[in-house]
Structures are given as C-alpha cells and as structure tokens.
Amino acid sequence: MNRKERAEKVLAGLRAVIKERTTELKHVNPYELLVATILSAQCTDERINKVSPALFLAFPTVQHMAAAAVDEIFPFIRSVSYPNNKSRHLAKMSREIVSDHAGHVPETVAGLESLTGVGHKTAQVVAGVAFGVPTLAVDTHVYRVAHRIGLVHNAKTVVQVERQLKKLLPLQDWTDMHHVLILHGRYRCTARRPGCELCPIVRECQYYERLQQLPVSRTGLDPRKGRYYCATRNHYFEKGDLISDRSGTEQVSCPRCGSMNVFETRSGKTTKKVKDYRI
Ligand code: SF4
Numbered sequence: 376m377n378r379k380e381r382a383e384k385v386l387a388g389l390r391a392v393i394k395e396r397t398t399e400l401k402h403v404n405p406y407e408l409l410v411a412t413i414l415s416a417q418c419t420d421e422r423i424n425k426v427s428p429a430l431f432l433a434f435p436t437v438q439h440m441a442a443a444a445v446d447e448i449f450p451f452i453r454s455v456s457y458p459n460n461k462s463r464h465l466a467k468m469s470r471e472i473v474s475d476h477a478g479h480v481p482e483t484v485a486g487l488e489s490l491t492g493v494g495h496k497t498a499q500v501v502a503g504v505a506f507g508v509p510t511l512a513v514d515t516h517v518y519r520v521a522h523r524i525g526l527v528h529n530a531k532t533v534v535q536v537e538r539q540l541k542k543l544l545p546l547q548d549w550t551d552m553h554h555v556l557i558l559h560g561r562y563r564c565t566a567r568r569p570g571c572e573l574c575p576i577v578r579e580c581q582y583y584e585r586l587q588q589l590p591v592s593r594t595g596l597d598p599r600k601g602r603y604y605c606a607t608r609n610h611y612f613e614k615g616d617l618i619s620d621r622s623g624t625e626q627v628s629c630p631r632c633g634s635m636n637v638f639e640t641r642s643g644k645t646t647k648k649v650k651d652y653r654i
Pocket of ligand 1: 564570571572576577580
C-alpha cells in the first residue's frame with residue numbers, strides 16, 4: 376500500500392467512527408474561535424472551554440476586547456498556560472482587527488497570520504473551521520499520529536509533516552483529515568498508550584505492524600550477570616549502544632558482536648522499541 380492509498384483508507388476509516396469532525400473549542404463566531412484558538416496553544420481545549428465563557432461574557436465582541444487593557448483580560452485567563460503573553464496578544468490582536476480589518480476577523484490564512492499572536496497553526500484552524508478554507512494544521516496529535524501510521528516519511532518538522540500530508544489528499548479532504556487525526560490522537564492513539572486493540576485503522580498502521588514484529592520475551596535470564604543478554608552470542612553485558620534502524624525502531628546492540636538480538640534481563644523483553652513520535 377503506498378502512502379496515498381494509506382491516507383485515503385485512514386481518512387475513510389476514521390470518518391466512519393468520528394462523526395463530529397470539528398474543533399472541540401466552544402465558540403459561536405469567528406472572533407470567539409480565534410480567541411479560543413490563541414489561548415489553546417500549549418494548553419488543553421478542556422481548560423480553554425472552562426475559562427472562555429466568562430471571558431466572552433466580559434468581552435462579547437472584538438470591539439470590547441480592543442477597548443480593554445491587558446490587566447483587565449489577564450484575570451480571566453490566569454489559569455491557562457502563558458497568561459501574561461496571551462493577554463498581551465489578545466489585546467493587541469483585537470486592536471489590529473478593529474483598526475486594520477474594520478472589526479472583522481480576516482478570512483484567509485495570510486490575513487490571520489498578520490495578526491499579533493496568531494501563528495500558522497492557529498491561522499489554519501480558524502480559516503478552516505470558521506471560513507471553510509481548506510487547511511491542514513499540524514499540532515502535536517497530528518504530528519504523532521501521522522508518523523505512527525506511516526503517512527509521512529522522514530518529516531522532522533511540523534511544516535514538513537503538513538506539506539507531505541497535503542500532497543496525499545485532495546484539497547477538499549484536508550480539513551477533515553486535520554480533525555480526524557487530532558481526535559484520533561486525543562482519544563485513541565494517545566501519546567502514552569495508543570489503544571491499538573480498539574483502533575479502526577489497525578490494518579493501515581505501520582506502528583502496529585512493527586509492534587507485531589517484535590521478538591517474544593525471553594524467560595530464565597539472570598539480571599545478576601548483566602543488564603542485557605545477547606541471544607546471538609549467548610552472553611550478558613552491561614552497556615551497549617542504542618541504535619535506530621530505518622523505520623525508527625530503537626534497539627541496544629551487543630558491544631561484542633553488534634547483534635541486535637538483545638533482551639533486558641530483568642523483564643526478559645526485547646530492547647527493540649518502536650519510536651512513538653511524541654513531540
Ligand atoms: S493501531 Fe495503534 S498506533 Fe496505530 S493508529 Fe491505531 S491506535 Fe495508533
């Protein structure tokens with residue numbers, strides 16, 4: 376299966392189980408979505424949804440926020456990450472919308488990116504959700520899940536992940552792909568423990584395939600003889616180099632023979648670990 380086919384199957388599989396394919400940030404208009412998305416950087420949507428009702432009650436329109444001082448915004452968002460910076464950004468961004476955009480949130484990615492505190496990811500989310508612009512923003516979930524499934528190859532940055540994903544799908548599928556990968560990463564393919572046993576795209580996932588290829592654990596190893604056991608030369612050792620193969624699987628190699636047929640003596644488990652792509 377090539378990556379294009381994989382992407383189509385992944386999107387179809389996730390669409391079948393994820394019916395609400397949109398942001399989980401509560402909002403009723405583009406202004407609220409923009410503010411909530413700015414606040415959600417390095418923070419959870421859950422936390423933002425807790426603070427945003429009071430914030431929007433105090434500043435119901437962009438004009439209200441533009442007229443507010445930074446110190447007036449801060450108390451409403453003190454429990455989110457980086458509240459000082461974010462209150463400064465909200466104040467300045469609101470004034471820019473009022474002065475430069477006649478009080479309307481810009482509808483394009485470029486227009487949104489020109490605002491203070493609005494990065495590429497935020498601009499894409501707002502343009503995609505509020506104005507239906509085809510976008511594919513890459514956050515920590517999209518980055519991790521795209522790598523795990525094998526939708527991207529050798530993509531070291533979010534920009535590279537975004538470029539590669541966009542090449543796999545037609546324009547009209549970008550926004551949906553963004554949402555399903557986020558929601559799948561948030562609730563199923565989580566950073567700490569992916570729930571592969573209940574995953575609807577298990578057949579398309581390279582991470583799962585590599586997990587199945589790991590050697591079975593060994594029994595009867597003696598940790599007193601060394602931390603690791605080389606099953607090729609049948610000897611114990613304390614320290615070996617950690618190396619990574621082309622598919623990103625990390626493993627300890629035997630210092631004597633270079634074998635990667637190595638097990639941890641305490642657990643009996645292989646030292647091979649499939650990279651999980653957390654950022
Ligand atoms: S099979 Fe596991 S690792 Fe792969 S996408 Fe599903 S949950 Fe994630």
